[in-house]
């Protein structure tokens with residue numbers, strides 16, 4: 226985010242401290258995450274303590290403090306999914322994307338995450354791509370899922 | 383606007399007491415010597431109602447309810463009971479929860495003993511750091527010190543109090559949070575001419591007294607106060623001890 230881009234967002238909200246949330250949303254929408262430098266600049270420009278901004282930034286799940294890819298891949302590593310081989314799937318993804326859970330690929334396309342049980346244990350092992358659940362995953366299937374093989378992706382099991 | 387205080391009367395455990403209308407119940411009761419255990423309340427900062435230990439039963443217009451007293455504004459005609467069976471039971475439960483969260487805290491252990499709680503039925507958090515998320519450190523740093531070095535971070539089971547980005551850049555190492563923390567989980571170390579607030583990982587050089595040479599407060603803190611209060615630059619040349627003796 227450039228200084229000018231931030232300035233535009235702030236102007237749009239009339240430099241109102243009360244619009245902090247809306248401003249954060251705009252920043253997140255532009256960069257897909259909240260860069261530290263931008264939050265620090267916001268604190269300066271709006272005369273709001275950084276603590277207050279950081280509080281909001283970490284409270285709402287809609288915000289991320291680390292760069293996000295265009296697509297979010299979440300591997301469930303809860304007990305049921307673990308038993309059914311979540312680790313293999315995670316390994317496959319880590320190798321394919323060359324990132325660790327919590328990280329984003331250098332081309333900013335994918336963010337890999339893990340989660341503890343999504344309450345759909347019957348579908349274990351479970352992978353979620355951009356909010357869509359894909360059950361009974363296996364290593365090969367998850368790769369075609371990434372490549373956008375719609376036939377596999379839409380099969381909700 | 384009139385600033386005249388309106389005094390009202392109400393009852394605590396059968397005793398008629400007087401307090402300023404709108405004042406919080408806990409401090410009013412403490413002033414009269416009633417013992418209500420509390421952890422997240424401190425007179426220097428605004429009430430937060432987080433620990434729930436200060437529960438009492440309040441009857442207002444014939445309706446009784448259990449409420450935290452630190453953030454309950456008093457009103458005429460209230461009937462307050464500080465130690466009913468309901469209150470005791472709720473308090474014991476809270477103390478058990480707190481024991482599981484802060485197993486090393488002497489203060490909480492003592493409070494639990496006083497309430498008749500010997501052990502907790504909840505799983506004690508492994509390598510607990512004893513923080514009960516009372517938020518006193520955050521409030522004192524923001525409201526009293528004005529440094530705004532700390533904030534609540536995350537939510538759910540990842541909730542904690544910490545400096546933004548884990549970077550204590552705004553902390554002046556004044557030690558106010560160390561002082562108010564009810565579970566003693568913020569430690570302060572002074573070694574040579576350095577002071578460290580261990581929990582926030584903040585280490586600052588201390589200013590030596592121009593007269594006796596002893597380091598007495600972080601340079602960063604002194605400059606910060608001088609700037610905010612617009613004091614003369616050499617205001618803190620002497621440590622408090624030498625300052626007193628010099629003045630004679």
Ligand code: SF4
Nearest residue numbers: 523553554556557559
């Ligand atoms: S020591 Fe630092 S964190 Fe604690 S109250 Fe002082 S400025 Fe705030």
Ligand code: SF4
Nearest residue numbers: 513514516517519563
């Ligand atoms: S560190 Fe101490 S004062 Fe701060 S929230 Fe935890 S228990 Fe309360």
Ligand code: FES
Nearest residue numbers: 301303306343345
């Ligand atoms: S363990 Fe994966 S959905 Fe429950």
Ligand code: FES
Nearest residue numbers: 431433434436452
């Ligand atoms: S002292 Fe009232 S809730 Fe903690």
